[in-house]
Amino acid sequence: MATVDTDSRRIPLAQLDIPLERDLFLRNLIRELSGVLEDVVGLREAAGFISIVGQNMGNQMDLDYKEALGVSRLTRSQVADVLVDLKRRIKGDFYIVEQNDDRIVLGNRACPFAEKVVGRPSMCMMTSNVFGIIASQSLGYAKVTLEETIARGDQGCRVVVHLKSNAESEAASGQEYFESLT
Template identity: 90%
Template sequence: MATVDTESRRVPLIQLDIPLERDLFLRNLIRELSGVLEDIVGLKEASGFISIVGQNMGNQMDLDYKKALGVSRLTRAQVADVLVDLKGRIKGDFYIVEQNDNRIVLGNRACPFAAEVVGRPSMCMMTSNVFGMIASQSLGYAKVTLEETIARGDRGCRVVIHLQPGAESEAAPGQEYFQS
């Protein structure tokens, strides 16, 4: 066991009050990486880099849920439930506000990145891409609009996943996703 001398006594380092554990370390790591990207290449480009990671993670999560459920495609209701479940597993607090054939609207009271997300809106591209990939792979199309985000200083998040191309989705800002 590692120890340190402090005023003539040996204290095990593990007993020191240092806010360092894996979850916090990884959240801080992602925050710092996104901050460096935002500072060097700008918010738009940083969001683009993070989008690529989110797409890859979204594809994997989509496959994992389909395999666990024993299905090749998720229904709209399953997509909504999967999005809430996956965020809950990583300490988010997403919930379904509404859903119909045209869209799924989710609210959120707690970001999986916790306080480390504040001021780092590029990190929200993880949510956009994971949600967009899962929805589009089963339903054919998705456009994700991040109407409110904790990262931008809102009290919570409001995420709209448009499920049909058309006037409503065209008018909404956001990223489009298509079935591959």
């Protein structure tokens, strides 16, 4: 066991009260990366870079859920359940507020990034992209609107996943996603 010498004794390093473990380290890493991106290239471009990562993760999660469920496409109800489940698995607290053929509305009481997301709105592109990719790959289209976010200082999140291109989704701000043909 590694120790460190102090003036009067040797202290095992493993016994030091240092807030360092894998989960906290990775959340700090992502926070710092997003902060550097926001500072260097701006919020819009930082969100774009994070979107690419979110898209790749969304594609993998979509495949993982479909394989585990033994389906090639998810129903609207399954999409909603998958979005809640994937966030639960990474310590988010998302829940379905409402769902119908036009949209899925989700609330959230706890971000997977915890307090590390505050002041880093670009990190919310992970949610937008993962949700948008999973919904669009099974339902053909999605537009994700982040109406409220913990990152922007709201008490919780309110995320609307529009499932059809219509007047309501056209009027909403957000990112559009389309089914990949590959």
